[in-house]
Amino acid sequence: MKFKVQDVDIETGGTLVAILNKHDALMLDFHTGDRLRITKGNKSAVAVLDLAESSKAVKRGYLGLMEEVLKRISAKQGSTVNISLEEKPKSIALIKSKLDGRKLSADDMDAIIGDIVHNKLTEVEITYFVAASYVRGLDMDEVVALTKAMINTGQILKVDRYPVVDKHCIGGVAGNRTTMVVVPILVAAGYCVPKTSSRSITSPSGTADTMEVLCNVDLSIEQIRKVVDKVGGCIAWGGAVNLAPADDKIITVEHPLSIDAEGQLLASIMAKKGSVSATHVLIDIPVGKGAKIERMDKAKHLRDEFMKLGRKLGMKIVVVITDGSQPIGNGIGPALEARDVMWVLMNHKDAPQDLKHKALLVASEMMRSYPLSHWKSRHGYHYAKQLLESGKALEAMERMINAQGAHVASPEKIKLGKSRLDVKAGKDGRIVHIDNVSISRIARVAGAPFDKGAGIYLYHHVGDKVAKGDVLFTIYAENSQKLDYAKDYLKQYDGVVIE
């Protein structure tokens, strides 16, 4: 059938879309989501059909096409094109079968993830995949297949070393920049650690946001490879490289219903690790009220699943279940956290001891479990402490910062928000709870992570005795307006419970 082209001035950046007037589609028995092959001369493209209800959008006899399709078939406004119905991707039938309770093979998973990455499936179709995986569950074979499919459809960082260590924290704990201390310790110990981290999604800072205070984190895969070759490790932003890109598309359709499917969580994490050629993976699962995992049995179950998945993927896994009941470190927000990290690495008097202790615990767990081959004996906590306190870890950090492109040389030069507010204890007593969710929320309202200097600095932790009027924490914001937002939020809840 012949249609005239209408140039619709919009780009989705995802699936190719062609728009027909609803009446034309009705006549042709075409439906939303059908695949159309659009041909002009010897060029053709396949697009997903969408319908325009009104003739304002797309007139009858016209086919609405976006820039991307127009380019591919060298068409423009008013060109005549031929359209025909194309078979739908086979992955759709596979998704249907999963919805019906059938198990997906590795080939099935490759087909589905391949089509997701190559924009061949619509959001509705991806939603069915997520719903099916969530309700029917994915067994371990399926999670393995999903993980491998995610790795193979993205960029892969090839690292010619052994062991290659990566680390992941399940998250939900404010502050907690453990990664930025653990990586330098492990690099100082001789491990290769090509760490890619995320920016904040709902927290006041992600590791990439905090590292960015100190140096550039926006590295290409080639730049990561060079940095890692040179200094043995890096802490870069994963979003700048195309590791396991299926994940983002799946998360987009999970978000509206806050779907949190275990199989997809496992695959998502391990795919990022596989994408940087990790041979050893350190997983930190913080447990406690306000953390992402609130119950110990759930944490242990997750640990077991990670161990199983690691075995099937041929990776060594070390899982550390840690205390996630309150913020770790004193600073919350990119600049304040970066200063804490540097203070720990510099053995500064103001270094938060909880962050130092946790980092040593986590790093030493890897060292004890998988010692380097040239070591004469296993090393643990004391060796990690020695690397940190001798300044070796700081040296490793400085090498990484310089190789990535330094921003700030010393913690004293890190800029903090100029508008500040001290929040004081309303009564005498003991701090019984510091709520991760509330503290994070205040820091975000104050401007973190977008304003690097915004956030919270805690002077006390759970268990401390305080007197009425003692400063509990300081809020930092870029300007007084943002500080006012935080003040407003404080009226509801300040996050610190004194009894």
Added chain:
Amino acid sequence: MKFKVQDVDIETGGTLVAILNKHDALMLDFHTGDRLRITKGNKSAVAVLDLAESSKAVKRGYLGLMEEVLKRISAKQGSTVNISLEEKPKSIALIKSKLDGRKLSADDMDAIIGDIVHNKLTEVEITYFVAASYVRGLDMDEVVALTKAMINTGQILKVDRYPVVDKHCIGGVAGNRTTMVVVPILVAAGYCVPKTSSRSITSPSGTADTMEVLCNVDLSIEQIRKVVDKVGGCIAWGGAVNLAPADDKIITVEHPLSIDAEGQLLASIMAKKGSVSATHVLIDIPVGKGAKIERMDKAKHLRDEFMKLGRKLGMKIVVVITDGSQPIGNGIGPALEARDVMWVLMNHKDAPQDLKHKALLVASEMMRSYPLSHWKSRHGYHYAKQLLESGKALEAMERMINAQGAHVASPEKIKLGKSRLDVKAGKDGRIVHIDNVSISRIARVAGAPFDKGAGIYLYHHVGDKVAKGDVLFTIYAENSQKLDYAKDYLKQYDGVVIE
């Protein structure tokens, strides 16, 4: 937060959409599917957020809005608007709970269906509802709640009569215009039958397409009421009135995966019946190879479900399980079917006896089960036959045709496609199968239902003995090109099996 308005020249006709540049959304921690309240002065609207990957679509600092939103808040290109995050509809949490296996209450179902009809849910969210209902299943209470919610969110035809009869056929059988014979018989008998029918979706003709050959079917709800008041019945196109509109939106997201959920099927059918105030419903379930329902056990199960649902809705249900193994009537395609129907009503010598017999069977089942109160005894097949053969049913049909707006007065004047091809038997033998799917496909390829005169006329049915060279059927098309399409299809399969 303040944004400048960018007028994006597209209309969806569904959910209100606002588009942000991906980078702005990332900064604000906004996600696809989030609800934004957009305010200008004292006017505001809530829209669903979509993200533009490129700044070509929506520049940073701009909010892309469509005509519909612009009108509501009196904004135009370059206006400054304020945006804030709005709570998502509560129905989303209900859909999530169904996905998690919880049962939905009547209030829950009202909330979900209300939000679907009022364009408050995105396609992704509706997809989760469909997936959840499909995988978890809907129990009878939920189907009842869904049916009622669908009825109450659409237009309702109020009919001040009793009984009000409606009829539905599960479909899949080529030809089979039983409705157009049954309705006149029942109207002649004194029942009130406000019948709304669909157009073809995948078949060569829907009842509305066939009736349209004879008269106007595009009636408003007020026109339907007038016709029914005047002549006791009608056969109109349901698509012109807004009966149970949630159904269409649900079907749109079912289509990509060909989801066929029983609960939704039951609710969808019964909601249309409830919307015309039906008190008595006649359900025809054709069973056989190539029909929608291929196995008797499935048909019986469906019958039981209809009976249960009817009881809960306070409707009397009559279910007839019929032979759906081959086409019914000789004509397939709007004009050819309309001619068959008129021939049956006129007791013409060429009237297809199978169509006549089936219509009598179906109509008499209602008459026997629920006789009219003024009848002295129950009436059945013989009374139906009498109404048909005496011309009373024809009179009723003519009254309906005239009240709706006649197109063609007599079957001789119905125009058939001018390009014709006789398809002949390739060998001597007996016809053992006529395939509904293939016959329908040939008729569609030849142009039905869009070309009213296109289709197939069958000279033989299953069981007939034929000799090599006997004409099995004639294909009608509007022009020789379309006839060629049908010829091409015939090379693969002609739909008639002789042994």
